[in-house]
Amino acid sequence: MSVDLYHAEPAANSLKVLLAFKEKGFEFTSHLVRLNKFEQHEPWFLKINPNGQVPALVHDGNVITESTVINEYVDEVFEGPPLKPDTALGRAHMRIWTKFVDEYFCPALSFLGWHRIIKGFVKDLSPEEFEAYVARIPLKEQQDKWRESAKQVWPQEQLDDWTRKCEVSIQRMEKQLAETEWLAGPTFSLADISCFAMAFGMDKMYPEFVNEKACPHVMDWHARMRARPGTNAAFEMPDHLKGATTGGARARG
Amino acid sequence: MLELFHYEPTANSAKPLICLKEKGLDFVSHYVDLHNFEQHSPEFVKLNPNGQVPALKHDGAIITESTVINEYLDEVFPEVPLKPSTALGRAHMRIWTKFVDEYFCPALSLIGWHNMIKDVVANLTDEEFEAKIARIPLKEQQDKWRLAARQAHPKEQLDDARRKCGESVKRMENTLSQSDWLAGDAYSLADIACFPMASGIPRLMPEFMSEKDTPRCMDWLARMNARPGVQAALALSRRAPNIRKEPAKAASQET
Numbered sequence: 001m002s003v004d005l006y007h008a009e010p011a012a013n014s015l016k017v018l019l020a021f022k023e024k025g026f027e028f029t030s031h032l033v034r035l036n037k038f039e040q041h042e043p044w045f046l047k048i049n050p051n052g053q054v055p056a057l058v059h060d061g062n063v064i065t066e067s068t069v070i071n072e073y074v075d076e077v078f079e080g081p082p083l084k085p086d087t088a089l090g091r092a093h094m095r096i097w098t099k100f101v102d103e104y105f106c107p108a109l110s111f112l113g114w115h116r117i118i119k120g121f122v123k124d125l126s127p128e129e130f131e132a133y134v135a136r137i138p139l140k141e142q143q144d145k146w147r148e149s150a151k152q153v154w155p156q157e158q159l160d161d162w163t164r165k166c167e168v169s170i171q172r173m174e175k176q177l178a179e180t181e182w183l184a185g186p187t188f189s190l191a192d193i194s195c196f197a198m199a200f201g202m203d204k205m206y207p208e209f210v211n212e213k214a215c216p217h218v219m220d221w222h223a224r225m226r227a228r229p230g231t232n233a234a235f236e237m238p239d240h241l242k243g244a245t246t247g248g249a250r251a252r253g
Numbered sequence: 254m255l256e257l258f259h260y261e262p263t264a265n266s267a268k269p270l271i272c273l274k275e276k277g278l279d280f281v282s283h284y285v286d287l288h289n290f291e292q293h294s295p296e297f298v299k300l301n302p303n304g305q306v307p308a309l310k311h312d313g314a315i316i317t318e319s320t321v322i323n324e325y326l327d328e329v330f331p332e333v334p335l336k337p338s339t340a341l342g343r344a345h346m347r348i349w350t351k352f353v354d355e356y357f358c359p360a361l362s363l364i365g366w367h368n369m370i371k372d373v374v375a376n377l378t379d380e381e382f383e384a385k386i387a388r389i390p391l392k393e394q395q396d397k398w399r400l401a402a403r404q405a406h407p408k409e410q411l412d413d414a415r416r417k418c419g420e421s422v423k424r425m426e427n428t429l430s431q432s433d434w435l436a437g438d439a440y441s442l443a444d445i446a447c448f449p450m451a452s453g454i455p456r457l458m459p460e461f462m463s464e465k466d467t468p469r470c471m472d473w474l475a476r477m478n479a480r481p482g483v484q485a486a487l488a489l490s491r492r493a494p495n496i497r498k499e500p501a502k503a504a505s506q507e508t
Contacts, residue, residue: 062341069347076340088328089314095321103355 003028013067016197023230024080094184097191108165118149177217255280256310267449268319275482293388346436349443360417370401429469
């Protein structure tokens with residue numbers, strides 16, 4: 001049996017799968033894909049994921065992409081503690097959260113992260129070199145996102161709206177965590193993993209709306225998440241971008 | 254008891270309707286008329302605070318989001334399975350349902366709203382319209398209503414949405430060239446998620462889907478339309494066929 005995970009630093013969608021893998025506790029081979037070296041767009045990686053995005057799982061020769069799908073797969077296939085609630089209703093609540101992260105929370109946070117980080121990735125490239133890298137990106141949406149973040153073209157109004165969405169996301173979590181210990185109910189699940197992959201460190205990055213007063217239940221949950229052995233094991237994975245960001249909101253390929 | 258709050262058997266309302274009919278489940282149908290803004294009424298917002306259809310009520314519990322509803326229905330009523338039998342197949346299925354939710358449906362929905370909402374609001378004064386908008390719980394939905402009503406979506410954005418519809422069809426054609434159904438050998442929730450989005454494309458955007466350019470998609474559509482479950486869901490339509498031909502209405506749901 002071979003389990004190969006292609007991932008970036010333990011942040012955002014790569015962190016999401018690393019958390020699930022470490023919570024389950026099975027053995028896997030880690031392949032770090034360096035986003036700041038544009039490795040996710042290199043021909044060898046495009047053979048694995050034609051979309052040129054991490055994370056990607058290769059299990060016994062089969063490729064599975066999309067962090068949320070990978071986590072559902074991993075929970076179905078591998079030994080270890082279950083990461084889904086034990087009722088169908090609980091699983092529905094979990095999936096509403098994982099979907100919300102994918103469609104709302106993560107995109108908003110991701111655009112803000114790119115706006116902050118990509119300029120550092122590309123600062124030593126000539127315009128020709130940069131365009132050569134962008135030309136290799138398979139998805140038009142990703143090409144646009146690289147160009148726009150490199151050129152810092154997003155208007156303040158747009159950045160403010162993404163920040164608003166992050167605050168809405170945190171408040172939605174706060175409301176839920178005031179009622180239940182974990183996001184999908186009484187048990188820890190992939191919903192917590194999805195949200196934590198986005199929300200970790202946001203108390204430092206966005207202290208104006210992530211603090212003890214604005215969201216005490218989120219802060220408590222964040223501390224409980226941070227104390228989990230699985231979380232700590234995930235954060236022990238290589239982080240070559242340390243210092244480039246202070247938690248939360250990092251880029252994905 | 255199963256109750257489904259839904260609109261026409263199009264877009265996101267069609268997804269659980271087809272699922273229920275494929276499984277042959279009895280359910281109470283509650284038609285929520287989007288043309289009368291019923292999804293934003295206080296009674297409905299009590300059920301789904303987001304003010305969106307579809308919503309499922311099962312033995313008192315509310316489940317929202319069409320994709321989540323379908324996974325739930327398949328878990329609770331597994332007799333007619335609508336997920337592939339392997340974990341890998343289920344992963345392929347979920348990549349499709351996610352792609353529909355994040356890419357295909359939003360693109361189609363934008364075009365649909367642009368085409369349809371102007372008629373929905375044609376007889377309202379500005380004050381009446383704003384009163385309707387004020388009841389919408391989600392800011393994103395308020396913005397979408399206002400932009401669509403004022404026909405204010407930039408052409409560039411509409412063109413890009415159209416391009417995404419074309420990309421979605423290409424992706425379907427590519428997969429259907431390799432397998433009978435979108436998630437592999439077996440019919441699944443992936444096909445149910447794509448069908449309501451794709452079914453109108455040959456008529457509305459023939460440049461993207463036709464016998465000549467996408468024969469596998471056309472064959473798949475014919476096989477979908479021939480399924481008794483799909484036919485039973487489509488038969489629940491209450492609006493006149495000429496209105497059902499509008500692209501748009503499809504899209505006035507969920508996203």
